[in-house]
Amino acid sequence: MKFLELLTKYATPIIAFLILLLGFTVLFSIIFWDFPSDQKDIYYSISGGVLSVVTMIVSYYFGASKTDIPNTDK
Secondary structure, three states: OHHHHHHHHOHHHHHHHHHHHHHHHHHHHHHHOOOOHHHHHHHHHHHHHHHHHHHHHHHHHHHHOOOOOOOOOO
């Protein structure tokens, strides 16, 4: 029961970290992988797309999905 409480409490940071890790793994594999020089533009376009998707997902988790709880202390 304690594990499920911790998992629900830290689900958003864990998911965001895993998405960042996977996104940067894809980016580094594209950047440091030897590929033909005539296809550089394709790989750079793919890396730009991956980076924009990672940015959208992380901004959703840390931005739009957060609810503001008003301070009720008086």
